[in-house]
Amino acid sequence: MSYVDFKRELGFLFSKKSVVALLVVTFLLSCFSVWTGTEEINQQRETISRLIKADQIDREDVIDKKSDYGSMAYYTFNLTYSPPSELAFAALGSRDSMPWKHRIRALALEGQIHESDTGNPEMALTGRIDFNFMISILAPLLVILLLHDLKASEMKNGREELLSVTSRKKNSIWLSRVFVSIFSISICLLIPFWIASVINMAGLGPVLLVSFLTAAHIALWAFICYWASKKSRSAPHIASGLLGAWLLVTFIIPAGSSVFIERTVTGPQGGEILMAQREAVNDAWEIPIEITMAEFVKTYPEWKGHTSMDGLFDWKWYFAFHQVGDQKVQPLVSSYRKMIEKRYDNAGWVSLVSPATFVSRTFTRLANTDPISAWEYEDRVRAYHTSLKEYFYPYLFKKVEFDKRELDKLPKYNP
Amino acid sequence: MENLEKNNLVQLEAHNLCVSFNDRPVLKNISFQIKAGEVFALLGGNGAGKSTTLKTFLGLIDATSGNVNVMGQSVSDNPNIIRQKVAYLPESVMLYEHLSAIENIQYFLSVAGVECDETAIKNALDKVSLQSKSWQQKLSFYSKGMRQKTAIALALLRNTPVLLLDEPTSGLDPVAIDELNELIRELAKSGTSILMVTHDVYGACHVANRIGLLRDGNIVGVFESDNGASINTEDVHAAFAQGVVK
Amino acid sequence: MINQLLKIASEEWRYWFRTKLAISVLFLMVCMTTAAVVITAFNVALQTEQREALQRASEKAFIEQPDRHPHRMIHYGHYLFRTPPPLSAIDPGVDSYTGTSIFLEGHRQNGSTFSGQQQSTGLSWLGAFSPANVLQVFAPLLLIIVGYSVVSREKEAGTFTFLKVQGVNPLMLILGKGCAILSAAGLVMLPLIAGSLFALSKGESGIVTFTFVISYVIYLCCWSAVVLFASVVSKSNRGSFILLICLWVATTVLLPRIASNSATVLVNSPGKIETDFSVLQKLREQGDGHNANDPAFSQLKANLLAKYNVDKVEDLPINYKGIVAQSSEKNLSKILNDYAIESMTQQVEQAQVARSFGWLSPSIAIKSVSMQLAGTDLENYHRFLVEAENVRYKFVQSLNELHAHEVSYNDDNNKYKNEDTREKAKVSSDNWKVLDNFNFSIAPSEERLTEVKTAIMQLVFVFFIFIALTVFSGRRL
Secondary structure (H helix, E strand, C coil): CCHHHHHHHHHHHHCCHHHHHHHHHHHHHHHHHHHHHHHHHHHHHHHHHHHHHHHHHHHHHHHHHCCCHHHHHHHCCEEEECCCCCCCCCCCHHHHCCCCEEEECCCCHHHCCCECCCCCHHHHHHCCCCHHHHHHHHHHHHHHHHHCCCCHHHHHCCCHHHHHHHCCCCCHHHHHHHHHHHHHHHHHHHHHHHHHHHHCCCCHHHHHHHHHHHHHHHHHHHHHHHHHHCCCCCHHHHHHHHHHHHHHHHHHHHHHHHHHHHHHCCCCCHHHHHHHHHHHHHHCCCCCHHHHHHHHHHHCHHHHHHCCCCCCCCHHHHHHHHHHHHHHHHHHHHHHHHHHHHHHHHHHHHCCCCHHHHHHHHHHHHCCCCHHHHHHHHHHHHHHHHHHHHHHHHHHHCCCCCCHHHHHHCCCCCC | CCCCCCCCCEEEEEEEEEEEECCEEEEEEEEEEEECCCEEEEEECCCCCHHHHHHHHCCCCCCCEEEEEECCEECCCCCHHHHHHEEEECCCCCCCCCCEHHHHHHHHHHHHCCCCCHHHHHHHHHHCCCCHHHCCCEHHHCCHHHHHHHHHHHHHHHCCCEEEEECCCCCCCHHHHHHHHHHHHHHHHCCCEEEEEECCHHHHHHHCCEEEEEECCEEEEEEECCCCCCCCHHHHHHHHHHHHHC | CHHHHHHHHHHHHHHHHHCHHHHHHHHHHHHHHHHHHHHHHHHHHHHHHHHHHHHHHHHHHHHCCCCECHHHHHHHCEEEECCCCHHHHCCCHHHHHCEEEEEEECCEEEEEEEEHHHHCCCCCCCCCCCHHHHHHHHHHHHHHHHHCCCCHHHHHHCHHHHHHHHCCCHHHHHHHHHHHHHHHHHHHHHHHHHHHHHHHHCCCCHHHHHHHHHHHHHHHHHHHHHHHHHHHHCCCHHHHHHHHHHHHHHHHHHHHHHHHHHHHHHCCCCCHHHHHHHHHHHHHCCCCCCCCCCHHHHHHHHHHHHHHCCCCHHHCCCCHHHHHHHHHHHHHHHHHHHHHHHHHHHHHHHHHHHHHHHHCCHHHHHHHHHHHHHCCCHHHHHHHHHHHHHHHHHHHHHHHHHHHHHCCHHHHHCCCCCHHHHHHCCECHHHHHHCCCCCCCCCCHHHHHHHCHHHHHHHHHHHHHHHHHHHHHHHCC
16 A cells, blocks of 8 residues: 555545544543543552651651550551552553552451452442553444445445446555554554653553554454455444444453353352451460460471460560461462462453453553552562561560660561 | 547457356357447346446456456456556446545545546546536535536546446436537547447437447347448337337 | 334334344343343352351351450451342442451451452453343443334335325324334343342332332333434434444443543542541540550549549449540541541542433433442442441440450459469350341332432433434424
């Protein structure tokens, strides 16, 4: 296709008012989607800085008021968070259903880590228009609207034959029109994205990849429309078929597969973990201290010689049984985590038949807003919790004089 | 009517052409030749096979057997030959309603890969007697005759050695028909081979050098003009009516 | 007249049977709705069973605890599980986005944990496969595909003029076509009606179920009117189809999301952690309930000493620590409740902003109606949180009461000395029966019916607008 052809077909495409309207609406929607995404991410970032400050104040207050390490460990909370990546404005992903911030203290982790500080569930239910939505769900609809009557409209008016025999190569005119449509829709979608990427300082690599993904997804649907246009049916007939196909691969197959996967990949329920953990922690008050300590030193043998207590309460024992509580539910927790990872993994197979799923999964992976990122954040929280515990253990197990300045060495969370 | 032949070059040829749809024969062994500067009218009733013949020449329908040649090249072997050498005027052509005459012509010429400036287009529109005040108007405001003229101007500007016309006079008023016939003759003079498919007996007689009568997929008669004079309408009409009654 | 209407409508059906597209899409739609009803009903039944079992297990675990110091039990806490209401089999609403369990303990108000979304495959981002979603989003598409050409087809072919000349009143023709479209809609409603009857058998109120079904009927009537209107007003089949698809995308796919985006931008609602910090700030001014010697309690101490006419807390006939615990729990709960109410109010405001878009989009309106009647909307979730807090406060304060009156101050101070003193500081496990059987119930039917008035008005409004437009344009045909 030469430049002359491209220019001509582009001019021809834009000569139709309905097409211009469609492209303008596309552009505006794309602007809206990146704007709300950027707003949301900015709000999240501001929230994080506010929380860091408040967290600091609270901790300093506790350090001020308490005078033993045990109370410190009990009362000091530490903020953990997962900051949004530079690309997150474009694909908000599961950030509105999976937690990205916690306040953690050295007590049993399993009682703390599963809280989900999510916002308004009715808003989350409806979903958002972020750029991911634009390119995975809306773009195919736009392509269908533009290209379903590629030939049908010409056939209806008797022009199809004339065009066919006038053009220099048999199908070149149709292919030119397909290409020009792909180009126009892509540009209208991508320009706001590019501008927003610059504002959000997103990396060049991911932006190029997303642009490629966008164009490829649009091209895929454009060629499906081209193939469908060869059938000699009326334009609405073809469009209905295309919409049906879109419905099938964008909604029916994913939703149906979801039901199937959730039925076949099973594991413990969240409630079970919570109750088991609570039992394990609370039972400790009744069982002999030696039993608790024996369990504890299995994981932390270095404290073997330091488990003696005066009286029936000592912070070292308290934290020891919290640790034991976590240990006891570890198999359940692993099992649960394996289950949800397997579910997400299996869902990946659906990408083979559902382009929208493929685009969305890839995009959220690039933007670090998919469940995998949420689990990675969870792992970081677990690691931090370990460092927090292990910081306090020396002070608890060896009788150390209380010195406020030691708390400067409290491990800080690194996102 | 002068019968000037630039040369004796056969530009359009059907040779033992047979076309069947689903084992139902539509064209049965058609053969004819059209030389440069010749106007050949294919006359027939509804369902005789006129449009099928035309579409075979355009490469839109494949011949079941036999072949059609344009400029000596087989259409089935070289499909692009049509695009380069043939201009086509479909029946009731609808150009783009939202574009003007000039824009429509520019578009189609560009599609055909023909470069043309606006002056040449205006000259052509002038030649087909399209009023200049309507050149920039959208085609949705045109009458049928005006649209036809625009399409003819396009065919002229294509400047191809072969021109295929499908019912060119249907729906035109008598003045427009005369103008069209004049144009056809002019084109023929410049060496273009013209194949015209029609059921308008009188019009064909006045403009064609030869008339082929198509009935049930066979050419049952050929009438020739006597040294440029009009062909005898009564003979043709009689032969035509005979076919229809049957 | 009825005869003529039926004739026109049945003629339309004949057309649909002959052009296989309409019939296949209709068939597909009925299958999809039926599948959705069966699958969701099954799912919800399973969830209900699981959560009820967990709830009973949780209650059992509490009551079967051995003799303990009351404060231990406050920290042992209690788990509540939210069971789905009957109509959630049709419209699960916010269920999968809200946690299924909540942990109740002293000194804290926790959020809920383990939402369905956190354990899902991530594949249901265009909406869950629930009957509500299928009907709200895809039934209109069916009506469009089946009905876009009802009138425009006649105009294009010229048969409309032909019929007019035969003496057929254009409005009668349009009405007949409208009936045909409605009958197609009725077919798709059948699985929903079946599902609603099932919910009725599970204990949902009759009038609510009836209103629920009627609302969906009105919704589909809205879309039938829209389809009819587009077909009347468009010059060609193609024009009608494109207009309808654009309307569908705009009102069903785009507007709901624009509404929710706008709501979250217009009404800010801080998250729980942020609220926690504000609470902490307030609490710093109030004193720590674990430490009876905290200077903040000096007033309380003075009052008590005066009341019982003693000089030292050791001489009080009640356990000072218990009193402190009660008092601080009361103050804390007040602060927490104030913040919780503020947060809930903000969320409801957001939801109201989003729901107001229902005047523009029937899909938003029906969603509001459906969730509100089923009891799976935001307000009912808040109701659960409030009831949970009531349970929490009640059992925590009962335990604090025990702490104040059944454990002596002396025993309390010495409980960690040795085994004997520890035993003395315990109370009998018979006391754990303070916990009632928790059964969460959604808002009563009268309340739910009142809630949905606005949304139903929105639906009726759109319906009448489009009927009026259709009649107006139809007259001019």
